[in-house]
Amino acid sequence: MKKLMIGTAALAMLAGAAWAESHSVVRMGTEGAYAPFNFINDAGEVDGFERELGDELCARAELTCEWVTNEWDSIIPNLVSGNYDTIIAGMSITDERDEVIDFTQNYTQPDPSAFLAMEGAELDMEGGIFAAQAGTIQASYIAEMGATLVEFATPDETIAAVRNGEADAVLADKAFLLPIAEEDAELAFAGDDILIGGGVGMGLRESDAELRGKFDAAIQSMKDDGTLNALITKWEIGETF
Incomplete structure (x- = not known):
């Protein structure tokens, strides 16, 4: 078990280092099957509340982002292994998940x-x-x-x-x-x-503190200027902030 944990940690560090060295494209991982949070539209593209939110967060953080879909049951392991750089998929913040990955502040209230x-x-x-x-x-x-x-x-x-x-x-x-x-x-x-849970946040590798900080600041700016509440109301996600 210890060897497995060390291996997973080392893999996460390498994956995070790869993003830090390039600073080119941030891959936004989502499920694409949980409307209205995220779904695939008729054009075959990721759509929904989190698509619109994620695009705005990337713009505010001055990041170039692309969207990647992944099945839910392997969404955390594939983040850790470096298949993408964030999870933005209606994932509630829990203590159990926080032991494996890091979270931004919540962008929805507990729903x-x-x-x-x-x-x-x-x-x-x-x-x-x-x-x-x-x-x-x-x-x-x-x-x-x-x-x-x-x-x-x-x-x-x-x-x-x-x-x-x-x-x-x-x-x-x-x-x-x-x-x-x-x-x-x-x-x-x-x-x-x-x-149940503490609201929904973005998941990131524990080694990507800089990237987490960028998204945290962007989420806070959307809370401060009311644009996050406008998206929550538009997509009927739940209570506003």
Whole structure:
């Protein structure tokens, strides 16, 4: 275990050094499958709240950025190994993740999570079966509830599990579930909203303190002049600052 940790740390240092030496292009890693935070539009491009936010942050930090997509379950390991330089993918700041990577300050408030089930369903919070995307704060919450957790690689699969009866409900960010509930009359929110995590921030390698500082300053400037609140309202992400 110690050898693995040393190897991972050394790899992160080399990856960070590569960015520091070039200072050319910052690769912005996202999932592209979690609207309205991030998704792939009809033109095949990354879109959504975080695309618009990330482009503005790069402009304010005077950085040239390009967008890279990566599946959620390997998004942190591939940041550490140097496949991209940031994670901007609706990732909640948690102590567990902060042991592996660094975070900027939060660019959203803690967003309510909610249960989405078939219309009229009554949830058994202790004995029920609940779907969540693997590696999320919602999956951890369900596991701690003592209920049966069914994990899926993508958020769309969690919704499908409810529709086909594989799960009683899905737990996810309410901002993600709301448009789905509005479009499908057979699905409805059930139970109470839950606050999990400390808001969403950008993830960076621990060796990239300079880059983290640039994005921190850019986020703060957007908070100060109200442009971040305007984006949060536009994309219906949650509470403003």
